[in-house]
Amino acid sequence: MPPDPFFTGRGIDRADALRGKPEAVAELLASPTAQALVWNGGAPALDEAGKLMWHQAQGDEPLFLGLDQGDPRFAALPAVGPGPDTRALLGLLDDADAPLFAAALSLSSWHQRHGFCSVCGSPSAVFRGGWGRKCGACGGEHYPRVDPVVIMLATFEDRLLLGRQPIYPPGRYSALAGFVEPGETLEAAVARELNEEAGIAVTDVRYIASQPWPFPSSLMIGCTARALSDSLTIDREELDDARWFTRAEVTAALSGTRDSAFIAPPRFAIARTLLDDWLGDA
Structure with a gap:
């Protein structure tokens, strides 16, 4: 099994059975153990250890997040949406709090847009x-709702395909990705995106793992596929570049080797999980 992607894990008890009972939710909100998320700039606030910050619930927090070992957890609707620097928090966020961070951020963003x-x-x-x-x-x-996104590694013999978008930091390469379209299976979406962005035909599409992605509310569906050729036709409107990389090059990049062929995606990206999984299959 691949390692668990960031944002996944048990989290807290979402207590779905209580959501449709306004009296029960109101009673929980009035409990002395009820706590509410602290918001900062439209995102859940973190302390110096990367843990979510909480305060005593005030009675005006409409989002019932669930029960943490029986204690109610709520969130207000922040006055503003998440800012452009919200993703920078991911480098600080404690792994154990990541699932709740993702749920709260996605849910609040949905309310602001609907x-x-x-x-x-x-x-x-x-x-x-x-x-x-x-x-x-x-x-x-x-x-x-969540928006399904396929993110995939195409392999050819013992190499894999990675690409870079214009917004990436210099030197970074990652897995190719794209939204699943209406009336489309995951397998068809993987094949279509790889053909559109890199000009390759693939077969043997396989699911690896999934990850919530709260920007604003996607489900990243990690896959692999086997390319029928290593000849590339790159869509330069989508990608700056795309290249095949060897196992040795991927190993060096994940190890942070100074002169590696590329900079690997960060640990909170499911692309990193896919790369770790591919190396583990060696």
Whole structure:
């Protein structure tokens, strides 16, 4: 089995059965053990150890996150959305708190972007402990969604394909990725994205692992595929570059070797998990 990607893990008890019981949620919110997330700039605040910060619930936190060993955990709706520096927190975030960080950030971002009913356009209100919105005009109910994204390593013989986007730091290469389109299977999405971005045909698509990605709310679905040729036709509108790398080059990059062929993706990216898994299959 591959190592667990960042943002995954047990987290806390989401207590779904309580969400549809307003009286029970209100009782939990009034509990002396109820705590609420501290927000900073539209993102959950972290202390010096990278742990989530909490304060005593004040009674106006509409998002019921769940139960932490029986103690209620809530969150307010931040006045602003996450800023451009939110991702920088990931380098500090404690692994054990990462699943709850992702859930709270994705959920709050969804509420900020869905204040109006998509059926009739009227304002909607929080319900089900924050895990939905309901329209007061037409009664339409709306629930948080995640966007599926395939992220994959294509292999040819004993090499793998990595690419770099213009937004990457100099020297960084990572797995190719793209959104799954309506009416498309995961396997078809992997094959289409690799063909569109790198001009290769693939077979033998295999699922490896998945990861929540709260920017704003994606599910990264990690896969591998076997290329039928190593000839590349790179889509320069999507990628600055794409190259095949050997096991020795990947090993050096993951080890942080100073003169390695590329800079590896950070530990919180599922691309890093895919690279570790590929090396482990040697």
